[in-house]
Amino acid sequence: MPRGTGSKSVKDVDGIEPVDHEGDAAARAKLLASDKRYYRIGEVSRLTGVKAHVLRYWETEFRWMAPPKSRSKQRLYRKRDIEFVWLLKRLLWDERYTIAGARQRIQELGVEDALALLDQPPGTSATKSEVEAAVQAASSEKWVSFRAALDEMQSELTMLRGVLQEGS
Numbered sequence: 272m273p274r275g276t277g278s279k280s281v282k283d284v285d286g287i288e289p290v291d292h293e294g295d296a297a298a299r300a301k302l303l304a305s306d307k308r309y310y311r312i313g314e315v316s317r318l319t320g321v322k323a324h325v326l327r328y329w330e331t332e333f334r335w336m337a338p339p340k341s342r343s344k345q346r347l348y349r350k351r352d353i354e355f356v357w358l359l360k361r362l363l364w365d366e367r368y369t370i371a372g373a374r375q376r377i378q379e380l381g382v383e384d385a386l387a388l389l390d391q392p393p394g395t396s397a398t399k400s401e402v403e404a405a406v407q408a409a410s411s412e413k414w415v416s417f418r419a420a421l422d423e424m425q426s427e428l429t430m431l432r433g434v435l436q437e438g439s
Contacts, residue, residue, distance in 0.1 A: 295319070295357060299389070302350060309347040319356045329359055332370050335382050354386055361388065 298318050316323045326346075330336050336355045338348045348356075362373040377385045 295360075299354070299357065302353060305350075309349060310353060312346045312348065315348045315353055315356060318353065319360060321356055321360055326356065329356070333359065333374060333377070335377065351386075354389060355382075357389055358386055 302318065310318070312323045312326055315321075315326060321329075330338070330346075333355070336352055336359070338346045338352045341347055358377075359373060362368045362376060363370070368376060380388075
């Protein structure tokens with residue numbers, strides 16, 4: 272179909288796509304389950320619903336969002352960078368912070384605690400202690416799964432060692 276024809280999505284006055292919280296949650300779950308390490312700017316744009324030029328602008332405004340670049344100078348976003356995009360999207364578009372206000376909020380909470388806001392329902396403004404409690408709960412869950420993965424690797428390595436010793 273040629274460009275400019277067909278159905279268009281509904282846009283806000285500023286040309287911003289309406290925020291789809293359910294879609295963002297599903298995309299975040301898919302991202303976290305993925306083994307992929309790096310994503311190009313177009314993939315991040317499709318995943319988050321934030322246009323590429325906006326992502327580039329946010330990089331200039333927020334020092335916490337600085338994806339490394341490949342030899343061909345393409346941005347390579349990591350999962351944490353993409354999570355940060357969702358955080359900015361929430362602060363700027365949902366909670367209507369200004370760029371300076373979002374920067375200040377992130378500085379007040381700290382990047383890790385600010386990222387924990389993504390695990391809370393939209394429209395809830397958490398205090399620092401509430402965010403810290405959520406981060407602690409999430410990190411303990413992550414530690415349990417990390418520990419299980421380490422235990423599994425250890426048993427596999429032990430098995431491999433046994434196989435190698437039998438072959439000698």
